[in-house]
Amino acid sequence: MKMEDVYSKLPILETDRLILRKxxxxxxxxxxxxxxxxExxxxxxxNKHESLADTEEFVRFILNKYELDQYALWGIENKETGTLIGTIDFVHWQPKQQIAEIGYAISQAYWGRGIVTEAAxxxxxxxxxxMDLVRIxxxxxIENVGSARVMEKVGMSYEGLIRKGLLIKGTHHDLKSYSILREEYKQVI
Structure with missing residues (x-):
């Protein structure tokens, strides 16, 4: 599938407890x-959103990216309540290389319930x-133990430590790196 098709036709994905949607x-x-x-x-x-205006600015940024066919971000909706409880997306995608990277954020009220694992x-x-990816x-x-556990539960293999691999909020952080290959995923998902 072409990049523009994924972005323009971002489908609704459904699991037992979740609806992944725009x-x-x-x-x-x-x-x-x-x-x-x-937290x-x-x-x-x-950064933490200090006001509803911060969140509105972010939502409008997302909507603009959807309109320009530039973003594959799903909202994670709790089927039972209809509440948006997080997001998951391809934060980086290299279609020619057939590689993508996923990222996610989830409400603290839903930590430890397997929600992100299900969405991932x-x-x-x-x-x-x-999308015909070969690697995700x-x-x-490194201190985000819950996220590392999600990656392990979806069958990703730990590849190593990326020292000072990301500048966040003025500080360089060490990162744990994980991946799963197309030939591996059917064995674990």
Missing amino acids: ISLDDLYDMHTYCSNE VARYCTW KAVITFGFEV QAKCL
């Missing part, structure tokens, strides 16, 4: 709930079966 302005308050949480923002590249499995399946990777700050 973000809308209706998600503003739900998104603000978790984006304004210091959620601690492991992310973005759906996105990984989409990546290999629809992910990285996390």
Whole structure:
């Protein structure tokens, strides 16, 4: 599938407990709930949202990227409540290399429930079966134990430490690097 097709036709993905879909302005308050949480923002590249206006600016940024067919970001909706509880996306995608990297953020109220693992499995399946990827990777700050555990649960292999691999909020951080290959994923997902 071509890059522009994925971006312009970003499909709804459904799992047992979740609907992965495009973000809308209706998600503003739900998104603000978790984006304004210091603990959620601690492991992310973005700063905690200080106001609803910060979240609205971010949502409008996402909507603009959708309109320009430049973004493959899914909102993670709890099927039972209809609440937006996080996001997951391909933060980097190299179509010619058939490689992509996933990233995610989830409301602290849903940590430890297997939600991100469930969403990541759906996105990984989409990546290999629809986008024709050969490799999907992910990285996390070394202190983000929960994120590292998600990567392991979706069948990714630990590849090593990237020393001072990312500048976040004025500090260089060491990262753990993980990946899964197309030929491996059907054995674990």
